Every structure is written in C-alpha cells, then in structure tokens.
Amino acid sequence: MFKKILIANRSEIAVRVIRACREMGIKSVAVYSEADRESLHVRLADEAVCIGPAPAASSYLDVEAVLGAAKVTGAEAVHPGYGFLAENAGFCQACRDAGLVFIGPKPEAIRRLGFKSSARDLARKAGVPIVPGSMGLLGHDFMAEASKVGFPVMVKAAAGGGGKGLRLVREAKDLEAQIRMAKAEAGAAFKDDSVYLEKFIEHPRHVEIQIAADEAGGIVAFPERDCTVQRRHQKLIEESPSPVVTSDIRRRMQEAARSLAKAAGYTNVGTVEFLLDTDGSFYFMEVNTRLQVEHPVTELVTGLDLVNLQIRLAAGEKMPFGQDRASEIRAHSIEHRINAEDPAHGFAPCPGTIERVSLPGGPGVRVDTHIYPGYTVPSYYDSLIAKLIISAPDRDGAVARGLRAFGEFSIDGIKTTIPFHCSVLAHPLFKGGKFDTSFIEAMKAPGGEPFREPVKEGQPA
Amino acid sequence: MDKNELQEVLDWAKTTDLVELEFKLDGKGFSFSKKPKPVTAVCGFPGRNLAAVPCPGVGIFQWNAPGSPRLAVEGKAVAKGDVLGIVEGPGAPKKIEAPCGGALQNVCVDAGQTVQYGQPLFFIDRKD
Numbered sequence: 001m002f003k004k005i006l007i008a009n010r011s012e013i014a015v016r017v018i019r020a021c022r023e024m025g026i027k028s029v030a031v032y033s034e035a036d037r038e039s040l041h042v043r044l045a046d047e048a049v050c051i052g053p054a055p056a057a058s059s060y061l062d063v064e065a066v067l068g069a070a071k072v073t074g075a076e077a078v079h080p081g082y083g084f085l086a087e088n089a090g091f092c093q094a095c096r097d098a099g100l101v102f103i104g105p106k107p108e109a110i111r112r113l114g115f116k117s118s119a120r121d122l123a124r125k126a127g128v129p130i131v132p133g134s135m136g137l138l139g140h141d142f143m144a145e146a147s148k149v150g151f152p153v154m155v156k157a158a159a160g161g162g163g164k165g166l167r168l169v170r171e172a173k174d175l176e177a178q179i180r181m182a183k184a185e186a187g188a189a190f191k192d193d194s195v196y197l198e199k200f201i202e203h204p205r206h207v208e209i210q211i212a213a214d215e216a217g218g219i220v221a222f223p224e225r226d227c228t229v230q231r232r233h234q235k236l237i238e239e240s241p242s243p244v245v246t247s248d249i250r251r252r253m254q255e256a257a258r259s260l261a262k263a264a265g266y267t268n269v270g271t272v273e274f275l276l277d278t279d280g281s282f283y284f285m286e287v288n289t290r291l292q293v294e295h296p297v298t299e300l301v302t303g304l305d306l307v308n309l310q311i312r313l314a315a316g317e318k319m320p321f322g323q324d325r326a327s328e329i330r331a332h333s334i335e336h337r338i339n340a341e342d343p344a345h346g347f348a349p350c351p352g353t354i355e356r357v358s359l360p361g362g363p364g365v366r367v368d369t370h371i372y373p374g375y376t377v378p379s380y381y382d383s384l385i386a387k388l389i390i391s392a393p394d395r396d397g398a399v400a401r402g403l404r405a406f407g408e409f410s411i412d413g414i415k416t417t418i419p420f421h422c423s424v425l426a427h428p429l430f431k432g433g434k435f436d437t438s439f440i441e442a443m444k445a446p447g448g449e450p451f452r453e454p455v456k457e458g459q460p461a
Numbered sequence: 462m463d464k465n466e467l468q469e470v471l472d473w474a475k476t477t478d479l480v481e482l483e484f485k486l487d488g489k490g491f492s493f494s495k496k497p498k499p500v501t502a503v504c505g506f507p508g509r510n511l512a513a514v515p516c517p518g519v520g521i522f523q524w525n526a527p528g529s530p531r532l533a534v535e536g537k538a539v540a541k542g543d544v545l546g547i548v549e550g551p552g553a554p555k556k557i558e559a560p561c562g563g564a565l566q567n568v569c570v571d572a573g574q575t576v577q578y579g580q581p582l583f584f585i586d587r588k589d
Contacts, residue, residue, distance in 0.1 A: 034579055050577045051519050065578065068519035068550035072575035098551060 001315050002026055002077045002101070006070045007041070009081030010060060012368045012387060013291070014041035017079045020307035029073045031066060033059035035378040040370040047073055054380045060084045063091050067098050077101035077314060079307075083382070086290040087114060103314040105289050109266050113287040123284040126263035128256040131275065131283040133198035138179065145197055146175055152200040155179055157186035157193075164189040168200055201283070203436040205276040206230065207242055208288075209257035210298045212269045212309055212326070218319035219261050220326035221254035222298050225271075229424060231347065231440045236417070237424060238294035239334040240301045242276075243395060243433025249280055254327065260287070269295075269310050293337065293384070296368060300333040300391040302326065331364075331391040332398045336421045338369075338386040338411075340377045343420035351379040355413035360405035364391045364398075377414060385416065395433065399425055512561050514583040516576045520550030524572050533583060537565050545583055548576060563588040 004027040007017045014030060018041060021028040030045030035054035042048040049069040052059030059065065061084055070078055078095050080086040080103065089110040095102040104110075113119045123130050134145040137158060146153050146169075155178055157165025165186030167178040179195060187193035210222040226242030227235045241250070257272040264287070271292050273285040295306045304326075312320070341347040353376045359367050369386035371377070377385060388405060392398040406422050427443065429435045474482055483492035516522075524531035524546050533545040539559045547554040567584040570576060 049519055050579050052578045059578075064550055064552040065519050068552075069577070071551065072519060072521065072577075094551075 002311070004029060004046075004073065004075045005077045005079055005103070005311070006031065006066070006073065006075035006100075007045070007079045007081065008060070008066045008085055009079070009083070010036050010039060010041060010370075010381065011384065012370045013081040013293070014039075015044060015370050016368055017081060017307055018044045020305065020311065024308060024311065026311070029069065029075050031060070031069045033380070035380050038375060040372060040375070049073060054378065056084065056380065063088075063094050066091075067094060067100070070095075070098070070100055075100065077103055077311075079103040079311070080290065082290050082293055087288070089114060101314050103310055104268050104291075105266055105270060109264050110289045112264050113266075113270075113289055116286060119287055120284070122263055123260055126256075126259045128260050128284045129282060131198050131201070134196050137194045137196055142179055142197070143172065143175060146172065149197055149199050152202070154198045154200045155182040155195050156198055157182065157190060157195055159186065159190035159192040159194070165195060201275050201277050203278050203438075205242070205244060205436055206235075206273065206285075207245060207253070207276045207282065208271050208273040208292075209253050210269065210271050210292070210295070210306070211257050211261050211266070212306070212313065212319065213261050213267050214313050214319045215267055215316055216318055217262075219258045219266070220319060220321070220323050221257045222304075222326050223301055223329050224250055224253055225292075225294055225297050227294065228435060228437050229430070229439060230437050235294065236337055236440065237334060237421070238297050239332070239395075239398070240297045241329055241332065244276070246280070249276070249282065250327075253282060254323075256282075256284070260284070268313050269306055293387070294335050296366060296387065296389040297333045297335045300366065300389060301329055301331055303328075303330050331393060332395045333389060333391045334395075334398045334402055335390075336388045336402065336406075337384055337417070338388060338409075338421070339383040339417045340385050340414050341383050341417055342415035343417050344415075347417070349379065349383050350415040351377040351383070352414040353377075354411060356410070357412075358408065358410045360388065360408035362405070362408075364401050365389075365405045366391070371411070385411075388421075396431075399431060510563075510587040511566060512563070512585045512587050513581040514545060514557060514560060514585065516548060516570075516578060516580040516582050517555045517557060518548050518550055519577050520548040520555070520575070522570050522572060522574045522576045522582070523547050523549055523554075526554070533565060533568055535565055535568050538588075539563065539565050539585060546570070557582060559583075559585060561585060561587050 005021050006029040007014045018028045028045045030041045030048040031051045032042050033052055033054050051065035051069050052062055078100050085091040089107040092102045092107040092110055120130055132149050152170045155167040165182045167182040169175050169178045182195050183193040205228040207224050207226050209224055213219040223241050224245050225238050225240045227238045229237035260272055269291055271288040274282040275285055276282045299306055340350045342350045354371055357373050366389040367386055371385050390398050390402045392401045402425050409418055424430050479493055481494035532543055540562045541559055543559045544556050545559055546557045563585040566586040570582045
C-alpha cells in the first residue's frame with residue numbers, strides 16, 4: 001500500500017480523500033492555490049504545498065506544478081478528485097512517466113471513453129443501447145432515416161455545442177425545413193453544416209451506474225443513482241435507488257455498464273451515464289472516468305467506502321467483493337449539493353465570507369464540506385460548498401429526514417441553495433418521484449412552488 | 462521648554478532615522494543614538510523599502526545553473542533582472558529574477574531546499 005498520496009484537488013473532495021487516507025494510515029499531501037491558503041484541506045492534510053496563484057490554469061490545472069509538489073514531498077500516488085485534471089489523459093500519462101500511480105483508470109481507457117464519438121462506437125460494439133439515430137451524417141435520404149428512428153426526432157449539428165444547430169422535429173412535414181435551418185445555423189456557427197438525427201426522448205431521466213474494476217478483470221456495478229433533478233445540465237440532487245427503476249431495469253443497466261467497462265479495458269472506479277425513457281428503455285450517454293461528486297449516495301446505499309476502494313484498486317489489490325455484495329441495497333439515500341449561489345436571483349454565484357455555520361447532525365445525516373466559520377468562498381472556482389447526504393430505510397423517510405436536517409442547517413454571510421433544496425423536498429412532484437430532467441425549469445414557471453426558507457424550531461412555519 | 466517647542470523637536474525627530482534622543486538641561490549636553498539594522502527584515506519596516514522576492518514555482522532551489530557562479534549574497538548589490546537563483550521542477554528550470562535593484566537584505570533559502578509557489582526567498586532593500 002502507498003505511504004503517501006498527493007491530492008490534486010481542493011474543496012470538499014480534497015477533504016474527503018484526506019479522510020480516507022488518514023483512516024488507511026496513508027500520509028496526505030494537499031496542494032493549494034494562493035486563494036485557498038485558508039481552506040480546510042490545507043489544514044487537515046499532513047503536508048501542504050502552494051502550487052500557484054488563484055486562477056486554476058496556473059495552479060490546480062498546472063501539471064508541472066502538481067508533479068513538482070509530488071516530487072518534493074515524495075508522494076507515491078496522485079488522487080485527482082473530480083474536475084480539474086481528473087479526466088485528463090495527458091496528466092494521467094505524465095504521472096506514470098514521473099513514476100507516480102494515478103488513482104484512476106489508465107490513460108488509454110480515458111482516451112477511449114473521453115471522446116463522445118469513440119465512446120458511442122465502443123458502446124455499440126459492446127451491445128450497450130445508444131439513442132437511436134441516423135447512421136452517420138444526413139444525406140438526401142433523411143426522410144427514410146427519420147421514419148426508421150421514429151418521430152419526434154432531434155436534428156443535431158455534427159460539430160455541435162451550445163444548442164447551435166439543434167432542432168426538435170415532431171412531425172414528418174416539418175423535417176425538411178428544420179434540417180435546412182439547422183444546416184444554416186451550424187454552417188454559420190461551426191463552418192461545418194453537416195447534421196445527424198437522433199430520437200428525441202420526451203421525458204428523460206438521468207440515471208447512472210457506478211462501476212469499479214481491478215487490474216485482473218474483476219468488474220462490479222453498484223445500484224443506480226438517479227440524477228434527474230438538474231438545472232442547465234448541472235446536477236443538484238442525486239438519489240439511490242431511483243424511484244422509477246425496477247429491479248429488472250437495474251440488472252440490465254448494471255450488465256450494460258459492466259460490458260462497456262470490459263470492452264474499454266477499464267480499471268478503478270467510474271460511472272456510466274444513461275438516459276432512461278418512460279417505457280423503461282435506456283440509452284448510453286457517456287462515461288465519467290473518475291470519482292463522481294455524488295459518490296456518497298452509493299456509499300450510503302451499499303455501506304461501502306468508494307475512495308478507500310479506489311486507493312486499494314490503484315495499489316493493485318483485487319476487488320474485495322463480488323457483484324452480489326455490490327448490488328446490495330441497504331438504505332435509501334439522497335444527496336443535496338449546497339452551492340454558494342442565490343436561488344432567488346437566477347442562481348447567481350455568491351462568493352464571500354461565511355460568518356456562522358451550523359451543520360445538521362443526528363441519524364442518517366452526513367455532511368461533506370470544507371467550509372467553517374470565517375472561511376471565505378473564493379470567486380475563482382465552482383460554487384459547491386457542501387453536500388448534505390441523507391440515508392434512511394426508505395424514500396419517504398429520507399425526504400422527511402432531509403427536511404428535518406435542513407431545518408438545522410444554516411450558513412450565514414453568503415446566499416446558498418439551502419432554501420431551494422427545501423422547496424424541492426416539499427414539492428409534491430418530488431415526493432411522488434415522478435418527474436423528468438425539466439422538473440427544475442417547470443418549478444420556476446408561473447404557478448410553480450415558490451422557494452421557501454427552511455422552517456426553524458421556535459419560528460412560525 | 463513649552464509644549465509648542467517640544468512639538469517642534471518631535472516633528473523634527475520624525476524626519477530623521479534617530480531611535481533615541483536625550484536632552485539635559487543643567488548638564489547642558491544632548492545625546493542621539495541610531496540602533497543597528499535589525500537582522501531579520503520585515504516588509505513595511507518604517508523608513509525601509511523592502512521588496513520580497515517570491516518563489517515562482519514548486520521544486521528544488523539552486524543558486525544558479527550548474528557551473529555558473531552564485532550571485533545572491535547577503536549585503537551585495539543587485540540590479541533589476543539579476544538571476545538570484547533557479548527552481549528545478551519537472552519542467553524547465555524557473556529563473557528567480559530580482560524585481561528591482563538594491564541591496565540584497567536577506568537570503569531565506571539555501572541550495573537543495575524544497576520551495577513552493579509564493580514563498581519569500583529574498584528581501585531586497587530597494588534603491589530604485
């Protein structure tokens with residue numbers, strides 16, 4: 001086992017990895033930018049090295065600086081956390097070249113799965129369902145292709161991004177005109193007017209499968225995480241098990257994730273993301289070749305420690321349990337991402353100094369955070385400041401426990417998304433478990449539930 | 462000596478680098494004293510214009526490229542742009558250049574020492 005690990009990250013995830021290291025008797029090295037001098041991960045680590053100024057490009061994303069810190073501290077392995085360099089195949093390779101173990105998959109696997117097109121090809125070959133669409137770019141036979149896929153369809157720009165060249169077509173009679181418009185838009189935006197077709201999933205849910213694999217080919221898949229509560233593709237609430245996934249869907253998803261991992265030669269932990277349709281069919285979206293923000297949900301559902309597992313697998317150990325243990329569901333868990341954002345004003349980032357913090361506690365309540373009273377949330381990085389992760393025997397219990405915990409949870413000095421989470425938990429659609437990825441946008445629509453402040457003890461409701 | 466006269470003396474004293482001033486009436490005399498410079502320089506020390514030279518990266522400090530002479534010696538005059546040392550890391554060595562001219566007041570690092578970003582390595586008593 002490693003004696004010393006460098007954590008190439010900041011915030012709550014750096015704290016999470018330091019905790020795992022300490023429990024395993026491994027020394028931890030924190031790296032930090034000048035803006036994070038007062039951050040909790042710097043205080044908790046056994047050693048800390050300042051690697052650059054506040055902008056991430058010259059600190060947390062500076063491969064030379066991170067490797068330099070590993071060298072001067074004598075670390076044997078690097079844990080990349082999530083974000084920053086976590087899915088950077090070049091960094092993974094640079095670690096190897098410097099004689100360091102990268103705690104994650106091999107660079108070849110990151111490259112294979114990092115590009116959407118190559119990941120889709122790999123999925124198709126591994127027999128994993130992908131969203132039905134035209135085989136390649138659209139030519140003159142677009143009508144035949146569209147009827148094969150079935151309406152409604154989405155016309156997408158091959159060079160796409162940012163919603164440019166994206167057209168939803170519900171009926172055959174509109175197809176030709178919409179393709180022409182999409183081509184014009186794509187040509188203007190990307191200098192490439194090629195488009196393709198994809199089936200449009202009307203009420204999609206975002207469901208993902210956590211996987212873990214050892215070097216010897218042992219692969220397990222964990223129960224799904226439902227990340228349907230999103231705002232502009234940013235996950236806000238994740239839960240497991242999903243309120244709509246049956247044991248049959250779960251088993252098929254796990255099998256699909258495992259065969260994709262096998263085809264990609266995947267090692268260490270990762271996540272396969274799917275879109276789930278209302279009829280129970282699901283389609284491969286992408287693979288995240290790293291630990292996820294929402295990994296604690298799986299930890300609470302299964303009673304396992306994924307960061308500990310990650311480190312063991314990176315050190316070359318065999319998978320310590322089999323698929324039966326991995327798919328055991330022991331609780332229901334819901335994670336809430338608390339951001340330094342003002343939900344009443346379009347979720348505008350709200351950095352600043354935290355005056356007081358009171359964290360919730362009691363049964364089934366876990367808080368992963370790097371904040372403390374007097375801590376200043378810097379404006380340079382993402383706005384995640386804490387994760388509240390609830391576990392309870394069932395979903396209703398988890399929702400009730402979440403509301404109770406938020407009643408105890410207060411952060412003074414900056415605006416946070418706590419009131420937003422309370423209104424989601426209290427929302428009948430969320431309680432009923434029946435919603436899709438447009439839920440948050442719908443909540444904000446006229447007639448939607450307004451955001452409520454958490455009810456505190458001794459205060460009128 | 463009245464209060465106004467004393468104020469005049471105090472105002473004058475502030476324009477000097479004196480740290481002690483003695484005044485006798487009947488024994489006539491006067492006594493001034495200037496303390497020696499402190500060993501450890503502190504940025505913003507009154508009457509001084511010390512510039513800290515921060516470390517540009519993470520790695521091992523060396524005085525200069527192998528075979529080149531050491532330029533950074535305490536008390537020595539340095540010109541803006543003089544190379545005071547280098548930081549060796551996984552990439553190309555980073556030069557540590559004097560940000561201003563003056564006397565090298567303090568050297569806080571030695572060859573072979575590990576250094577990190579932003580760590581003050583030198584203090585220069587600015588002359589420009």
